[in-house]
Each structure stands twice: as structure tokens, then as C-alpha cells.
Amino acid sequence: MDKSSSIFENEMRRGDVKKAAKNRRKLAKKHGDDSAKTYHLKAVDNSVIGGSLGVKTLVMSETPLEIDSSKSVIIGNIRMGFGHYRISMALASAAHSMGYDPYWLDLNSFEGTAATNIITAQNELYSLGSRLSQKSFLFNKLVWEPVNTEMFRKLSYNCSDQMMTSLMTGLYADLPKDIPFVAAHAWPAQAAVHAGLTNVVNAIPDNWPMALHLSEGAVHTVQTQSSYMGYKVLRGMDKKRLLKPMPEGSVKYTGHYIDHELVSNIDADNARRQARAEAGQAKRYLLTIGGAGAQQEIFVSIIRQLLPAIKQNKAALFVNLGDHKDAWENIIKKLPDIGHLIHEHFDDFAKTSEFAETALDEAVSGIHIFYHKDIFAAVYSTNLLMRACDVLITKPSELAFYPVPKLMIKRVGGHEAWGAIRAAEIGDGTYECDTPRDITTMLRALQKNDELTGFMRDNIAAANKAGIYDGAYKAVALSMHNA
Numbered sequence: 001m002d003k004s005s006s007i008f009e010n011e012m013r014r015g016d017v018k019k020a021a022k023n024r025r026k027l028a029k030k031h032g033d034d035s036a037k038t039y040h041l042k043a044v045d046n047s048v049i050g051g052s053l054g055v056k057t058l059v060m061s062e063t064p065l066e067i068d069s070s071k072s073v074i075i076g077n078i079r080m081g082f083g084h085y086r087i088s089m090a091l092a093s094a095a096h097s098m099g100y101d102p103y104w105l106d107l108n109s110f111e112g113t114a115a116t117n118i119i120t121a122q123n124e125l126y127s128l129g130s131r132l133s134q135k136s137f138l139f140n141k142l143v144w145e146p147v148n149t150e151m152f153r154k155l156s157y158n159c160s161d162q163m164m165t166s167l168m169t170g171l172y173a174d175l176p177k178d179i180p181f182v183a184a185h186a187w188p189a190q191a192a193v194h195a196g197l198t199n200v201v202n203a204i205p206d207n208w209p210m211a212l213h214l215s216e217g218a219v220h221t222v223q224t225q226s227s228y229m230g231y232k233v234l235r236g237m238d239k240k241r242l243l244k245p246m247p248e249g250s251v252k253y254t255g256h257y258i259d260h261e262l263v264s265n266i267d268a269d270n271a272r273r274q275a276r277a278e279a280g281q282a283k284r285y286l287l288t289i290g291g292a293g294a295q296q297e298i299f300v301s302i303i304r305q306l307l308p309a310i311k312q313n314k315a316a317l318f319v320n321l322g323d324h325k326d327a328w329e330n331i332i333k334k335l336p337d338i339g340h341l342i343h344e345h346f347d348d349f350a351k352t353s354e355f356a357e358t359a360l361d362e363a364v365s366g367i368h369i370f371y372h373k374d375i376f377a378a379v380y381s382t383n384l385l386m387r388a389c390d391v392l393i394t395k396p397s398e399l400a401f402y403p404v405p406k407l408m409i410k411r412v413g414g415h416e417a418w419g420a421i422r423a424a425e426i427g428d429g430t431y432e433c434d435t436p437r438d439i440t441t442m443l444r445a446l447q448k449n450d451e452l453t454g455f456m457r458d459n460i461a462a463a464n465k466a467g468i469y470d471g472a473y474k475a476v477a478l479s480m481h482n483a
Contacts, residue, residue: 005159007216008234009244012159020160027164031117034170035194039113041065041174043103048349048376049089052261054096057104065174072101073476074181076188079108080123082322083205083398085379087184090257091203094472097260100180100480107168107188115168119187133412149208149414155237158186158211165190172197180479184257186215193217201479203257203471204231205398207418211237220251221475223401224422228253252478255471256401259383266403266464269387270457272360273405276390277450282316282365283309285407286389288382288399289322296327298409300334301436302393303367305443310341315447316364318385321371323378328369341366349377356384364388390453391446396420396432403428403469405456407442410434426468427459 005012012020042061049055055075058065073095077088092102107115108123133140151157165187172195175181182201183189189202193215200218207223209230214220222228229235231251234243262269277283285306287299299319309315321328325346332338343366345352352370370385372378386392386404393407394400400408400419406429408420423429433439446452463469 007155007158007214008246010155012156016156016159020163023160024163024167027118028167031121032114033167034114035166037170038173039110039170046104046376048374049092049380053089053092053102055092055102055104060110067103067176067179069176069179072103072179073479074103074105074175074179076105076181076183076192078119078185078187079106079375080119082379084184085375086398087203087205087257089380089383090259090472091182091184091476093259093261095476098473098476100476105188107171107191110171113171115171115191118164118167145414152212152415153210153236155211155234155243158214161186161212162190166194169195182475182479186213189215189218199479201475203475206415207422208415209235210415219478221254221471221478222251223254223256223471225253254474255468257472257475258402258469259472262383262387262403263469265387266460266469270461273390273453273457277453281363282313283391283447284316284318284364284389285391285393286318286320286385287393288320289324289327296330300331302439302443303335305440307338309447310367313365317367318389319367319369320382320385321369323373323375325371328371338367343368345370347371347373349374352381353384356388359388396423400429403460403464405453406430407446408432409439426463428456428463
């Protein structure tokens with residue numbers, strides 16, 4: 001992008017372009033410039049999701065990558081929180097089910113490259129902000145919410161990002177220009193376009209249109225109809241002038257990005273949930289900790305509220321710590337009397353998978369804690385456990401779009417608010433319960449009987465028939481149709 005740049009035929013202000021160029025120079029000086037470099041890659045088996053999703057991970061190599069464009073899909077992503085990895089797994093799962101070989105390209109996994117250096121630094125800042133937002137009301141109100149709703153929304157922010165990602169193209173040197181490429185974050189999509197790839201799909205997360213997620217030159221996919229309309233007209237991305245809309249065909253509504261393993265089992269899993277309710281079995285809750293490790297105080301409160309029912313075997317709890325073992329150490333200090341109820345499943349993905357499979361049809365009791373140091377196991381464990389739970393308790397991140405009854409707790413960042421709105425409007429999840437009173441009220445209603453969860457199951461079945469959960473398949477298909 002040069003100083004006469006525009007975004008979707010909207011000319012950028014000279015001051016914004018100069019600021020973006022200055023930021024690029026600053027980042028290049030601090031983290032490196034790989035735009036003129038050539039890195040070679042090779043594919044290695046992914047020990048966690050390779051067997052089930054057919055994923056091979058791209059890593060550094062001394063010799064060029066050999067890959068068949070007609071049978072392969074590159075899944076471009078970054079490790080920033082869990083959401084982008086979660087979308088990537090859904091895309092890989094869909095591609096695998098459609099007969100293609102998914103290759104995992106994480107720009108945050110190549111130590112010493114400009115891409116990894118820049119993204120690691122940004123991730124550290126984002127994780128810190130997420131945690132601080134849960135500890136300080138003023139920081140959340142005055143800094144974190146505005147950053148995640150308005151600053152990232154500006155078209156000038158995208159101008160800066162587009163320049164930044166031109167530093168990352170060395171990692172794309174081995175990829176055929178026509179290979180299908182689906183990105184779960186705008187940065188790998190932007191870098192792919194800079195590198196000359198011609199079949200790039202940019203799978204946009206969340207449900208709040210922000211210029212942060214734009215990658216001109218790619219086909220953009222969105223999960224909701226309202227998001228489609230917002231992106232189409234670049235809603236709110238420049239408060240001082242009218243913007244030209246995105247060109248015809250550059251943004252597509254696909255539906256939610258959900259893994260094939262979950263979509264193909266929606267009816268069966270709903271039937272199991274109904275059968276457990278009719279048999280009077282313990283209601284199963286799955287509580288998940290996000291990639292930043294935030295919201296620990298809320299989790300303590302939820303566990304305390306569920307304890308009486310757990311002790312009476314009227315409820316059971318799964319807690320996926322992700323890769324945040326320290327989070328559990330902090331939580332357990334405030335719940336010292338529950339040791340006899342706890343079953344730990346630590347850092348053994350094979351046993352976690354076995355437990356999740358067995359739990360589909362066998363009774364479960366107590367509190368089961370899951371932790372995995374490996375990021376793939378940390379994220380994918382939620383997918384496995386989700387099928388065996390009755391209610392997922394989560395902030396309205398990407399999990400807000402999944403086909404399981406959901407209790408939505410307080411968001412981490414204003415952009416997540418619209419995920420809860422989407423779930424509540426479809427009826428497969430609650431509205432955002434952002435106060436202790438709201439959470440307590442909803443938990444009591446969920447635990448009392450099966451009326452609310454049955455309502456959500458019915459809505460999941462209806463949404464499934466309407467194709468709302470087919471977004472991953474459609475995003476992958478778009479990358480093929482462009483080829």
C-alpha cells in the first residue's frame with residue numbers, strides 16, 4: 001500500500017497514510033522486515049488434530065514445500081486468544097470432510113520472523129488488556145471497551161494494518177499463487193494478498209463490523225446477516241465522511257463457522273441431552289476459560305452457586321482451563337472445600353478424548369478439570385466436551401456461535417456483545433448475563449428443570465435445518481470456486 005492508497009475505492013487521508021507508513025517503519029526496525037525474504041516450509045503431522053481433522057502443520061524447512069493446489073487448503077491464522085484457532089479448526093474440519101487436505105499456517109509460530117515478532121508483541125498487549133478489563137471498571141469503561149468497539153472500527157486502522165502485514169510475506173514464498181487460502185484473521189489474509197495469492201478467503205469473526213477485519217483483495221465471509229449489511233456499507237468506519245460500499249461479491253454471508261464433527265452430530269447430541277433430562281440425570285455444565293485467562297472471579301462465583309446441586313448429584317461440571325493451569329490454582333484457593341469432588345484430567349489429550357467419548361452415553365458426577373499445555377489440545381478439548389454437556393457457560397466470543405445451549409456471561413471487550421445478541425435472537429443461547437444477579441437468575445432457571453434448555457435445543461435444531469451452522473463449509477467452498 002503506497003501513499004496514494006485507498007481501501008475499496010475510499011481514498012485515505014494523507015495524514016493517516018503518513019502515520020501508517022511511520023508505524024510500518026517503526027515495526028520493521030524493531031521486529032524485522034521479511035517482505036524481500038524467502039522462507040521455505042514443510043508439512044508435519046499435527047499430533048493433536050491431525051488424526052481427526054487431517055491437519056498438517058507448516059513449519060520452517062531448508063528446502064521448498066511441495067504441495068498440490070488442487071487437493072489442498074491453507075488455513076491461515078494467528079495465536080491471539082483462542083477464538084482464531086477455534087475458527088481455524090472449524091475451517092480445517094470442514095475442508096477435511098469435503099475431501100481436501102488442510103495445512104495449518106500460524107504466523108505466530110515462526111520464531112525470529114517479522115510476523116511472529118510483531119504478533120507476539122500485539123498478543124501480549126491484548127492479553128494484558130483483557131485481564132485488566134476484568135479487574136478495573138474504569139480501565140474497562142474508558143479504555144478497553146472503546147478500543148474494542150470504536151478504535152478497531154476505523155478505516156484508518158485498517159490502513160495501518162495493511163502496511164504492517166506487508167512485512168510478513170516471506171513466509172508465503174513457497175505457496176502456489178492459486179492455492180486455496182482461508183484465513184481466520186485479517187493479518188494472514190492481508191499478507192497472502194500482498195504475497196500475490198489469488199484465492200484468498202477472509203473468514204471474519206464476531207458480529208460487530210470493524211475495519212480491523214478487512215483484507216482488500218480477499219473474499220470476506222461473515223457469520224450473520226446483520227454483519228453482512230454492516231460490512232457491505234463499511235458502517236461507522238469513518239465518522240466524518242460517506243464511504244463507498246464494498247464492491248459486489250467481496251463480502252458473503254455464510255453462517256456460523258462450526259466444525260464438521262459438531263454439525264454432523266447436532267441431532268444425535270440434542271437427543272442425548274433430552275434423554276438425560278427425561279431420566280433425571282445430573283445437568284452437565286461446561287465452563288471454559290479463554291485464551292487470555294480472564295474472568296476468574298466470575299468462575300469462582302459460578303462454581304459456588306453450582307456446588308449444592310453438584311453435591312446432590314443434580315449437576316456436574318466440566319471446567320476447561322485451556323492452557324492456563326495457573327487460573328485453576330487461583331480459583332481453588334478460593335474454593336478450598338471442594339477437593340473431594342474434583343477429578344483432574346491434566347495434560348493427557350488421549351485421556352481427555354476418551355473421557356469425552358465415554359461421557360456421551362454414560363453418567364457423570366462431580367467436577368472435572370481439564371488442562372493441556374499444548375494449544376491445540378487446550379482449544380479442541382472444548383469441542384470434545386461440548387458434545388457431552390447440556391449447557392456451555394462462556395463469554396460471548398466465538399463460542400457464542402456454536403450449536404449447544406449456552407449461558408452467556410460478561411463479555412471481555414465491547415466487540416463481543418453482539419455475539420450474545422446473535423445467540424439470544426436465534427434462541428440457542430441466553431442474552432449476555434453481565435451481572436452476578438443475572439448469572440444467578442439464569443443458573444437457577446436452567447437448573448430447576450429442562451424448559452430453558454429444551455427451548456434452546458429446539459432452536460438449535462431449527463437453525464441447523466436453516467443452514468445457520470454451515471459457514472465453515474461455505475467459506476472453504478468459496479476458496480475453491482475462486483481457484
